[in-house]
Amino acid sequence: MTPIISHFRGEHGFLSNFYPSIIRIPNSAWQYPTVEHYFQAAKCPRHSNEHEAIMLANTPKDAKMLGRRLKIRKDWDDIKIGIMLAGLNYKFQTHASLRRKLLDTGDAILVEGNTWNDRFWGASIIEDEFIGLNMLGVLLMHVRQKLNGGFETRYREDD
Numbered sequence: 001m002t003p004i005i006s007h008f009r010g011e012h013g014f015l016s017n018f019y020p021s022i023i024r025i026p027n028s029a030w031q032y033p034t035v036e037h038y039f040q041a042a043k044c045p046r047h048s049n050e051h052e053a054i055m056l057a058n059t060p061k062d063a064k065m066l067g068r069r070l071k072i073r074k075d076w077d078d079i080k081i082g083i084m085l086a087g088l089n090y091k092f093q094t095h096a097s098l099r100r101k102l103l104d105t106g107d108a109i110l111v112e113g114n115t116w117n118d119r120f121w122g123a124s125i126i127e128d129e130f131i132g133l134n135m136l137g138v139l140l141m142h143v144r145q146k147l148n149g150g151f152e153t154r155y156r157e158d159d
Contacts, residue, residue: 040067
């Protein structure tokens with residue numbers, strides 16, 4: 001039976017977008033304290049006050065809160081999965097220790113199980129069943145497979 005990692009806390013906290021791991025954008029001076037900072041800041045144009053405020057937020061929770069208050073770019077629904085994938089690629093390609101931990105999950109199914117009813121990025125746990133798209137878990141497994149030499153991932157870095 002394939003193992004399931006059902007929460008990104010404790011031993012598997014490194015899988016969370018809130019996990020401290022500086023995200024550096026290649027060929028630029030841009031950097032973010034976590035994937036959450038990177039993702040939320042991408043909702044608005046770079047070089048804007050909002051983008052900088054999110055990038056410099058004290059915590060990932062603060063970055064998420066600021067990101068929810070923004071007037072989100074019109075194409076957000078079309079690009080948000082690519083943005084998340086880019087952030088995860090930056091995280092695991094840049095940080096060797098995190099990359100090793102991700103690879104050490106083997107072939108486990110990664111589920112961003114939650115109680116806050118996020119059924120897009122995660123899955124709610126209802127009566128021992130996961131309900132949701134679990135896009136974060138899917139993208140993490142995609143990155144893991146790429147790191148294992150499974151296939152090439154292409155993503156676009158938007159301004």
